Amino acid sequence: MPTNILMPALSPTMEKGNLAKWLVKEGDEVRSGDVIAEIETDKATMEVEAVDEGRIGKIMVPEGTVDVAVNEPIAILLGEGEDDSALTETAKPKAEAQPKAAKTESTAPEPSGPSEAAHGKAPATEEKPKQPTANGHDTSERVFASPLARRLAKEAGLDLKALSGSGPHGRIVKADVEKAKAAGGAEKAPAQEARAGVSAPTPVSDEAIRKLFPEGSYEEIPHDGMRKTIARRMTEARQTVPQFYVTVDCVIDDLLALREQVNAAAPEKDGKPAWKVSVNDIVVKALGVALSRVPDANVTWTEGAMLRHKHADVGVAVALPNNGLITPIIRAVETKSLSAIAKEMKDLTARARERKLKPEEYQGGTTAVSNLGMYGVKDFTAVINPPHSTILAVGAGEKRPVVVGSKIRVATVMSVTLSCDHRAVDGALGATLVAEIKKLIEKPIAMLA
Incomplete structure (x- = not known):
């Protein structure tokens, strides 16, 4: 029986990807582990390997196709002894070969994303949508939703009738419930307001915005996947994370002197210094050490419990060419030397700008640093990127009395300026942490003891 090759979930949050390039063509023989395609996510370009051996019978999604949904068939693999006539049959993925993309018979709906498949469950048989009667009321109270979505909605206290489904035929899936939870139950707001006789605010349409400007006075640049992800996550962060800010001024003359001494002591490699420590590298180290000294601030908020981390994994915001932003992570910063942080940051930054980072290199983390000092910015506030509970915004060093x-x-x-998630970090705790950061930045030699 032919096997569907599915669009893989290359990260836990991936819902769609762009099929950048096929590295095989129809008729090619492949073995398990062979690289067959390159997939672009919102953050990186990654290689996809075959999980079975056989012959590429048909490429269903051509290279260059954008926004291909996770678990959508992109090609068909023919097994030993199968010829092209087998392509007319319904191909099913092998559960043992692709357990995270298991599917039921062709009459069942496809899972809409990686979340349900990741639990090792195939989607339930499709339920029939509710049938309205002549007076417009439903004849059934059944809601078109997967069993997993029903359970998660019940645990979260969400009304399934108030959610909109993104699955096949409008089916509510796990991703829809998680989206509603992340929005603090915002999916229920329209229904609740309607019952109260209050109309929900209607966003201004794209067309209405375009009409505000003379035709031909602007260039329209479509959003890429990264820009859409940044917009979505920052909007969710502002709407769901109660943030407060604490600012301190740090005298950095000792830090600059230490940086000069460290760089002067760097051994040469191929006629160049083996490393070059930046001010930002020292700030990253200071934040990591400060969190190890104030462990109650090195936490992640969840609805059920507080996660207090054993190490400070610090993300560092990196601006990308042609706009965009990514935050590669330096793990266990408090355990690493300044030279190690500098070399690791140089490598991560270079690969980030080439969109070659692996998901584990930019996902997770316990805090982050955003530095706009090189642009002459004096001070600013940065938006927390969950699951972080803090982010440190760094301004420019300047001569002051x-x-x-x-x-x-x-x-x-x-x-x-330290931004804090008030659910996890209270005012006094945030002040304690930023005071420790200031102490380490002003007397950085303490980090080397």
């Missing part, structure tokens, strides 16, 4: 004892002197001062 400071009071030392009873005298005024000129020093290099850098402002940093």
Whole structure:
């Protein structure tokens, strides 16, 4: 029986991807482990390997196709002894070969994303949509939803009737329930407002916005996957995470002197220094050490419990060419030397700009650093990116007058602002953490002890 090759879920949050390139063609023989295609996610370009051996019978999705849904068939693999006539049969994926993309008979709906398949469950037999009567009321109270979505909605106290489904035929799946939970039950708001006789605010349409500007006065640039993801996650963060901010000014003359000494001591490799520590590298180290000293702030909020992490995994915001942003992660920062952080950051930044990072290199983390100092920005507030509970915004170092004892002197001062998730980090705890960060930035030699 032919086997469907499905669009893989290359990360836990991936819902769609772009099929950038086929590395095989119809008729090619492949073995398990052979690289057959390149898939672009919103963050990276990744290679896809065959999980079975056989012959590529048909390529169903041509290269260059964008927004291919996870678990959608992209090609058909013919097994030993099968010829092209077998392509007319309904191909099913082998559960033992692709357990995360298991499907039922062709009469059952496809899973809409990786979330349900990842639980090792095939989707239930499709339920029939509710049939309205002549007066417009439903003849049945059944809601078109998967069993997993029903259970998760019940646990979260969400009304399935208030959710919109993104699965086949409008079926509610796990992703829809998780979206409603992340929005704090926002999916229920329209129904609740309707019962109260209040109309929900209607967003301004794209067409209405275009009419505000003379035709031909602008260039229309379609959103790519990364921009859509940034917009969605930052909107969710602002709507669902109660954030507060604490700012301190740090005198960084000692930090600059230490940086100069560390770089001067770097051994040469191929006629160049083996590393070059930046101010940002030292700030990353300071944040990691500070979290190890204030462990109650090194946490992640979940509805059921607080996750207190054993290490400080610090994400570092990297601007990408042609717009966009990604946050590669330095793991266990508090255990690493400045030179190790500098070398790792250089490698991650280079591969991030080539969209070659692996998901585990930019997903997760316990906090992050966003530095706009190189653009001359004095201070700003950064948006927390869940599951983080904090993010440190770093401004430019500049000469300012400071009071030392009873005298005024000129020093290099850098402002940093810590954004905190108030569900996980209270005001006093946030102030304690930023005070520890300030202490380490101003006396960085303490991080090397």
